[in-house]
Amino acid sequence: MKKKVFIFFPDGVGLRNFAFTDFKSIGGNMGFDITYWNNTVFSLKDHLGFEELTIENQQQHPLTPLYLRARKHIELNVSQKKFSDPVYSTYKFPFHYKGLKNIFKTLFIRFLIGFNNSEKGIERIRKKINNLERSTSKYVYCKTQLQAHQPDLVFCTTQRSTQSISALLAAKDLGIPTVAFVYSWDNVPKAMQVVETDYYCVWSDLMKQQLLQYYSFVKEAQVFVTGTPQFEPHFDSSLKIPRSDFLKQYGLDVTKKYICFSGDDETTSPLDQYYLEDLVHAVRSLNAQGYHLGIIYRKCPVDFTSRYDHVLKANEDIITVLDPIWKQVGTMWHDVLPTKEDFKMLYNVCEHSELVTNVCSSTVFDFVLHHKPCIYYNYEQPQLKKGIRDIGQNYNYVHFRSMPSKQAAIFCTDKQDLEDLVKRLIDGQLSNVAEGLKWFEVVAGKTPTNASKNIWKAIKDIIQ
Numbered sequence: 001m002k003k004k005v006f007i008f009f010p011d012g013v014g015l016r017n018f019a020f021t022d023f024k025s026i027g028g029n030m031g032f033d034i035t036y037w038n039n040t041v042f043s044l045k046d047h048l049g050f051e052e053l054t055i056e057n058q059q060q061h062p063l064t065p066l067y068l069r070a071r072k073h074i075e076l077n078v079s080q081k082k083f084s085d086p087v088y089s090t091y092k093f094p095f096h097y098k099g100l101k102n103i104f105k106t107l108f109i110r111f112l113i114g115f116n117n118s119e120k121g122i123e124r125i126r127k128k129i130n131n132l133e134r135s136t137s138k139y140v141y142c143k144t145q146l147q148a149h150q151p152d153l154v155f156c157t158t159q160r161s162t163q164s165i166s167a168l169l170a171a172k173d174l175g176i177p178t179v180a181f182v183y184s185w186d187n188v189p190k191a192m193q194v195v196e197t198d199y200y201c202v203w204s205d206l207m208k209q210q211l212l213q214y215y216s217f218v219k220e221a222q223v224f225v226t227g228t229p230q231f232e233p234h235f236d237s238s239l240k241i242p243r244s245d246f247l248k249q250y251g252l253d254v255t256k257k258y259i260c261f262s263g264d265d266e267t268t269s270p271l272d273q274y275y276l277e278d279l280v281h282a283v284r285s286l287n288a289q290g291y292h293l294g295i296i297y298r299k300c301p302v303d304f305t306s307r308y309d310h311v312l313k314a315n316e317d318i319i320t321v322l323d324p325i326w327k328q329v330g331t332m333w334h335d336v337l338p339t340k341e342d343f344k345m346l347y348n349v350c351e352h353s354e355l356v357t358n359v360c361s362s363t364v365f366d367f368v369l370h371h372k373p374c375i376y377y378n379y380e381q382p383q384l385k386k387g388i389r390d391i392g393q394n395y396n397y398v399h400f401r402s403m404p405s406k407q408a409a410i411f412c413t414d415k416q417d418l419e420d421l422v423k424r425l426i427d428g429q430l431s432n433v434a435e436g437l438k439w440f441e442v443v444a445g446k447t448p449t450n451a452s453k454n455i456w457k458a459i460k461d462i463i464q
Contacts (some may be wrong), residue, residue, distance in 0.1 A: 010164035014157025070112035189398035227451030368436035
């Protein structure tokens with residue numbers, strides 16, 4: 001008899017990994033009965049023809065977000081003290097005091113932090129969050145669904161969504177094994193472990209070591225190193241379009257070589273538009289020297305700002321905008337959902353660009369998989385002033401310490417050096433690809449093409 005597995009989407013961030021890759025077909029070929037337990041507004045049945053069970057009840061206890069904010073803050077305090085490292089304070093978001101509602105919320109969170117600022121305090125907060133979520137109608141709703149369908153296992157596609165807590169508690173309380181996939185390469189040190197499940201799937205040995213290091217309640221036997229489906233499409237050569245066809249499809253100039261500027265969200269790089277402008281100046285100067293260069297601007301899918309508009313409009317002869325093929329179905333950042341078509345676009349942007357430039361993005365890995373180098377901007381802009389976040393702190397984060405060498409990316413630490421770095425990269429005199437691929441292996445594991453298979457093998461082992 002086939003084992004029934006629920007693939008749980010608490011929000012849309014997991015769609016890219018677990019709906020638009022070959023993940024489902026691989027599981028189906030291994031003999032699993034797969035149902036998508038869907039908490040999102042994206043209908044997997046209507047768009048992809050997948051068997052799904054939708055969660056209509058979205059209720060969350062009103063105090064849960066406040067307790068979670070306190071828990072994150074305390075975890076970072078504990079890490080800072082435990083490792084004697086000030087980097088953890090930079091992961092904290094500032095408190096808000098504008099308006100009575102925000103004042104009361106902030107005072108309550110700070111009260112929780114003050115009385116629970118220890119590992120034992122974290123445990124108290126965790127228990128309180130679970131008790132709050134068990135008291136919601138969503139918990140009862142999800143428990144009823146699970147009792148009716150009786151899955152053998154629930155696989156949660158991200159560990160960081162607050163919408164997953166009550167559903168996973170319902171599964172655990174019914175004795176159904178639960179597994180969470182740790183979604184992103186920087187999540188563990190940043191205290192983004194919202195859910196507690198019976199097992200975890202992680203990208204690499206590094207991520208496993210971090211999970212055990214930061215969360216003492218997680219034991220080694222609970223952690224499976226699987227890789228991530230995120231990068232699997234880059235190994236699928238059927239996605240490749242001939243260069244001439246790609247350029248024609250997107251209105252690009254066949255005589256030019258293109259540099260991709262990969263945009264960041266406003267939190268990570270609040271002055272990102274000025275780095276794009278710097279690249280434009282470098283390209284114009286090189287073109288005056290006989291080069292034929294253009295820029296592909298690919299924005300961050302969850303960036304809704306107009307901050308780039310002036311630069312884009314003023315430089316239409318240099319910049320071609322290729323927006324990610326994502327769909328906005330709500331007002332929150334996690335309501336912007338990827339599409340399967342975007343895999344093909346990203347593959348070919350990587351394949352047919354000469355290099356990528358950005359601020360600390362994981363797109364370095366997308367591009368090195370196509371043997372294309374990456375420039376990281378790492379200098380202050382003159383527009384930086386009090387209240388604007390300096391992008392330099394990004395490179396001090398724990399996940400950047402995974403670099404096997406400083407040559408795993410090309411750091412531009414002075415605006416005056418940008419033109420020369422671009423020139424040397426275009427001329428083939430400089431590259432980070434070899435070291436970048438080593439870094440990719442550290443972060444994403446040794447079997448990146450088998451991530452989906454590895455996850456299904458882990459699921460099979462857990463059920464057995």
